[in-house]
Amino acid sequence: MFKKRRLSFLVAMLLILSFIPTAFASANNYNFTSISRENEEAIITxxxxxxxxxxxEYYTIPSISGQIVSLITESDGIHATVDVGFKKILLAKSASELPYIKGLESELANITDDNSNLLAKEQIDARKKDLDDNYIGKEQEENATFKVIIPIAKDGFSIEESTNVEICFQSETGEMNMSDFAPASESELFNKGVEEIDSILKSTDIERYVEIAAKTNPSSAKDYDRIKARGYVRDYSCGKCTTSPHACRNKNYPFYNGNDCANFVSQAIHAGGIATESNWKSGTNTWVNTGYSSSIYGLKDYMVDQGFFFASSNKNKAMAGSIIYWTSYSHVGLVDQNDTVTMTFCAHTNDRKSSSFKNISDVSFYIPVWDSYGGVWTPQN
Structure with missing residues (x-):
């Protein structure tokens, strides 16, 4: 899962000069108790x-920094884990310049039925409003973790300029190639927009306004303000907080050590405007459990059955305020940014704030039925 990259001459020279072993146990097991500050900076750079x-291809990055959080030696070299935080600004000057929106608008021009054209245009305009107001020209925070393997020669532990270094992105479920960390190509994003028009047109008014037979929550779908929910998860996530309970938590709620993810997302949804009731309030199964276990009726199940969210595999639909649900283990987070190019999320246990999201195969999304910012019903299919 690693991508090999050649070191720049400057970085390589810093590594050659500053890797000094303080002890080694055998020819195949080198142990470093410390490295120079220059070498740390070389790895981070x-x-x-x-x-x-x-x-x-899509962003300018006005600021970026990193820190080494783990450094160990193995037989194949030095393994460094590096946390990186950065601010990014889309290069696009308007939503219409984004390839995904270009795909939507290109396909819109081919719709001849007036009603279908109006429905599709309503959805596109809502998405463009969100992008123009909340993303275009705005700094977006993003945080990510990477693992680097730096081969070390036995004779002097030097690294030559030609040495290949391996690097990967560490996602919630494992290591990913740097090619998977990079955004999709312009043509791929354009085609996603084209495909989305078909999804919009297949979503009928009946599907979007369906009555909920077993509804117990007094709130309506229109009561959920996804931007307020986004603000909540940003306010109460630190980003890699190692204390338990997290220092950044809302102290008005209990904290569940090692298992606070659903509790945190429930708090955000409530802060976004969904009322509590006897079946969904702090401490209940629907509040503190994800719904991963088939024997426990959890958060995702309740939100769908009450008509607030719908399940989808479509990442492009997952606007800020949507739930990310990991299907390979019990975990949820809340999307805090989706500019059609990249996505970030916030979560608890593990603590994440505006964390890079790249997974595409082991998650489902639970998306608000009502887009509170765009003022439209979200197409469901």
Whole structure:
């Protein structure tokens, strides 16, 4: 899952000069108790450069920094784990310049039926409003973790300029190639927009306004303000907080050590305007459980059955305020940014704030039925 990159001459020279072993146990097991500050900076610079390169097609990055959080030696070299935080600004000057929106508008021009054209245009205009108001020209925070393997020669532990360094992005479910960390190509995003028109047209008014037979929550779908929910998860996530309970938590709620994810997302949804009731309030199964276990009726089940969210595999639909649900283990988070190019999320246990989201195969999204910012019903299919 690693991508090999050649070190720049400057970085390589710093590594050659500053890797000094303080002890070694055997020919195949080198142990470093410390490295120079220059060498730390060389590793961090290398990783930051890879992030900038990966995002260069769509973003300018006005600020970026990193820190080494783990450094161990193995038989194949030094393994460094690096946390990187950065601010990014879309290069596009308007939503219409984004390839996904271009795809939507290109296909819109081919719709001849007036009613269908109106429905599709309503959805496109709502998405463009969100993008123009909340993303275009705005700094977006993003945080990510990377693993780097730096081969070390036995004779002197030097690294030559030609040495290949391996780097990967660490997602919630494992290591991913840097090619997967980079956004999709312009043509891929354009085609996603084209495909989305078909999805919009297949969503009928009946599907969007369906009555909920077993509804117990007094709130309506229109009561959920997804932007307020987004603000909540940003306010109460620190980003890699290692204390338990998290220092950044809302102390008005209990904290569940090692298992606070659903509790945190429930708090955000309530802060977004959905009322509590006897079946969904702090401490109930529907509040503190994700719904991963088939034997426990959890958060995702309740939100669908009450008509607030719908399940989808479509990442492009997952606007800020949507739930991310991991299907390979019990975990949820809340999307806080989706500009059609990249997505970030916030979560608890593990603590994440505006964290890079790249998974595409082991998640489902639970998306608000009503888009409170765009003022439209979200197409469901």
């Amino acid at each position: 290398y990783v930051c450069d890879q992030v900038i390169e990966s995002y260069a």
